[in-house]
Amino acid sequence: MANTADRTSEKAQWAVEIVALNKWYGDFHVLRDINLTVSPGERIVICGPSGSGKSTMLRCINRLEDWQRGRVIVDGKELTDDAKQILAVRRDVGMVFQQFNLFPHLTVLENCTLAPIWVRRMPKKDAEELAMRYLRRVRIPDQALKYPSQLSGGQQQRVAIARALCMSPEIMLFDEPTSALDPEMVKEVLDTMVELAGSGITMLVVTHEMGFARQVANRIIFMADGQIVEINEPKAFFEHPQHERTQLFLRQILH
Amino acid sequence: MAATDRVYLREAPAQLLPAPVASTGVLAWMRANLFSSPSNIALTIICVAAIVWIVPSLLRFFIFDAVWSGADREACLPTSQRPEPGACWAFVRVWSSYFVYGFYPVSERWRVDLFFGLLALGIGWLAWLGAPRRDLGAIYFFIVLPIVSYILLSGVPAIGLADVPTSLWGGILVTIVVAIVGIVASLPLGILLALGRRSKMPAVRLASITFIEFVRGVPLITVLFMASVMLPLFVPDRFAPDKLVRALIGVALFASAYMAEVVRGGLISIPRGQYEAAQALGLSYWRMMILAILPQALGVTLPNIVNTFIGLFKDTTLVFIVGIFDFLRTIEAARGDPHWATPVTSVTGYAFAALLYFVCCYGMSRYSRNVEARLARAQRR
Numbered sequence: 001m002a003n004t005a006d007r008t009s010e011k012a013q014w015a016v017e018i019v020a021l022n023k024w025y026g027d028f029h030v031l032r033d034i035n036l037t038v039s040p041g042e043r044i045v046i047c048g049p050s051g052s053g054k055s056t057m058l059r060c061i062n063r064l065e066d067w068q069r070g071r072v073i074v075d076g077k078e079l080t081d082d083a084k085q086i087l088a089v090r091r092d093v094g095m096v097f098q099q100f101n102l103f104p105h106l107t108v109l110e111n112c113t114l115a116p117i118w119v120r121r122m123p124k125k126d127a128e129e130l131a132m133r134y135l136r137r138v139r140i141p142d143q144a145l146k147y148p149s150q151l152s153g154g155q156q157q158r159v160a161i162a163r164a165l166c167m168s169p170e171i172m173l174f175d176e177p178t179s180a181l182d183p184e185m186v187k188e189v190l191d192t193m194v195e196l197a198g199s200g201i202t203m204l205v206v207t208h209e210m211g212f213a214r215q216v217a218n219r220i221i222f223m224a225d226g227q228i229v230e231i232n233e234p235k236a237f238f239e240h241p242q243h244e245r246t247q248l249f250l251r252q253i254l255h
Numbered sequence: 256m257a258a259t260d261r262v263y264l265r266e267a268p269a270q271l272l273p274a275p276v277a278s279t280g281v282l283a284w285m286r287a288n289l290f291s292s293p294s295n296i297a298l299t300i301i302c303v304a305a306i307v308w309i310v311p312s313l314l315r316f317f318i319f320d321a322v323w324s325g326a327d328r329e330a331c332l333p334t335s336q337r338p339e340p341g342a343c344w345a346f347v348r349v350w351s352s353y354f355v356y357g358f359y360p361v362s363e364r365w366r367v368d369l370f371f372g373l374l375a376l377g378i379g380w381l382a383w384l385g386a387p388r389r390d391l392g393a394i395y396f397f398i399v400l401p402i403v404s405y406i407l408l409s410g411v412p413a414i415g416l417a418d419v420p421t422s423l424w425g426g427i428l429v430t431i432v433v434a435i436v437g438i439v440a441s442l443p444l445g446i447l448l449a450l451g452r453r454s455k456m457p458a459v460r461l462a463s464i465t466f467i468e469f470v471r472g473v474p475l476i477t478v479l480f481m482a483s484v485m486l487p488l489f490v491p492d493r494f495a496p497d498k499l500v501r502a503l504i505g506v507a508l509f510a511s512a513y514m515a516e517v518v519r520g521g522l523i524s525i526p527r528g529q530y531e532a533a534q535a536l537g538l539s540y541w542r543m544m545i546l547a548i549l550p551q552a553l554g555v556t557l558p559n560i561v562n563t564f565i566g567l568f569k570d571t572t573l574v575f576i577v578g579i580f581d582f583l584r585t586i587e588a589a590r591g592d593p594h595w596a597t598p599v600t601s602v603t604g605y606a607f608a609a610l611l612y613f614v615c616c617y618g619m620s621r622y623s624r625n626v627e628a629r630l631a632r633a634q635r636r
Contacts, residue, residue, distance in 0.1 A: 064531050083539075091537035101532035105550050114546060115536035167536060 357425015
């Protein structure tokens with residue numbers, strides 16, 4: 001176990017630190033000895049065949065999943081069973097889901113101001129200003145008063161990104177953000193994410209969009225069977241994949 | 256028009272045409288809905304025959320041949336000019352204040368009227384979705400009104416309101432008090448029980464399940480008996496709540512067990528992603544529930560909630576079993592009055608009761624349909 005002094009130094013050093021993480025669903029070993037450190041501002045793309053544990057690993061970072069063995073330290077705060085600590089980490093870690101998960105009973109604007117008002121204790125007016133700023137950034141300020149069901153999938157996902165950004169997170173997690181979209185809407189969401197990548201925020205993105213990975217990622221992680229198989233920089237990852245599982249995967253998705 | 260060739264390129268856009276004129280009008284509607292097939296025609300004829308057979312006799316009994324005024328049974332007895340008299344509304348008129356107030360002292364009945372007025376104001380304030388300051392309305396309804404009503408109805412001699420023991424309360428007053436307390440208490444209690452049943456904490460879950468299953472597993476009459484007979488065994492005599500309060504507790508607990516299952520149904524229908532989105536934003540458990548999950552769950556299950564309210568409203572008639580004079584019981588008592596002993600007295604009394612219960616329940620039902628339509632419009636789900 002790290003002592004307090006160690007943790008302070010970790011905070012300066014790593015945005016996310018995962019040490020010997022193991023997780024089981026019943027008897028099924030979904031995450032096997034995961035070790036990963038992410039520097040502040042780094043952009044990581046995680047790919048791999050379905051069932052490889054990439055979403056599960058991502059969801060451990062804000063403790064939507066718990067685990068049986070290992071440690072996850074986010075921004076210097078170790079995630080344990082301590083509910084306060086979990087809330088503290090979640091406040092600083094934004095997440096975007098495959099199915100958008102906007103609140104259907106709230107307008108776009110209310111979706112964005114909910115957490116700033118109730119978690120950050122921001123006055124309503126300030127929260128609305130902040131929300132409009134991010135809605136402009138994802139280029140849908142004119143939809144602010146509509147309900148999510150009145151928007152297209154691409155628009156909904158951009159609202160979901162704005163909603164997460166309204167909490168001014170240090171780290172953004174994207175769990176297959178374009179997988180549920182119609183093909184013609186993938187680009188508008190990816191463009192938003194590319195733009196976000198330019199802002200210096202730490203990003204961990206589970207995706208199959210290899211063009212996005214090539215353009216934005218500092219490192220690409222390939223996972224298979226609950227393990228990290230290969231980590232490399234994009235150029236090397238695509239041009240000289242080392243592991244045969246990686247080679248097979250890239251052959252399959254790049255046709 | 257259509258691309259019939261194997262290879263095709265459209266050169267001009269297809270014309271935009273108005274929709275074909277629908278075959279509208281009364282006759283078309285009747286043909287489509289009433290006479291579309293032989294079995295449908297047969298059903299239509301049977302229904303029309305039933306209406307022709309039943310409705311005129313109902314109208315004759317309750318309106319045309321009814322007796323509207325009179326001082327005693329003589330007015331409603333069959334005579335040679337009128338061998339089959341209709342409903343004896345005169346009986347209802349003469350007894351009406353008993354039906355409303357029970358034995359509440361005549362000089363103090365303005366307090367009940369004032370209570371009805373304040374209650375109507377509160378319900379109107381909350382039910383009218385466009386009303387100003389509905390937050391104040393909620394405070395008024397859930398905090399101010401119960402306290403004021405209690406002071407008003409049972410009396411505080413210190414401020415000049417004479418004590419009126421609940422044994423004198425009766426009629427519509429008691430029915431309304433039991434129903435409103437049951438409805439207002441059962442929703443929050445039911446929500447807590449439903450959340451408890453889905454809790455991760457085994458002790459909370461077990462307690463909720465035990466309570467819900469136990470209360471649901473016995474008839475309301477049993478709960479009322481237990482509330483009125485067993486409660487005094489646990490509470491020292493001096494603090495033993497009075498008979499009406501005991502019944503209120505029984506009704507509230509009973510209704511909340513049912514409400515818990517209704518709310519749980521709503522909670523189950525909310526996808527897991529909604530919980531995860533709320534958690535990922537850093538909302539604590541209670542904020543997640545109050546802000547994100549419950550508004551959706553209660554909206555989804557609104558028809559069932561109102562259904563439970565309607566059932567509860569009618570179940571209030573069972574409090575007579577522990578000696579409380581609710582509305583139906585006052586009618587029961589009045590119809591035995593020898594001054595009004597006629598062949599039609601009982602029918603009239605029960606018809607009046609049915610009418611009042613129907614108006615209240617149908618009102619709740621219509622209102623909930625309204626809210627449902629509004630929710631659906633807002634979210635276009």
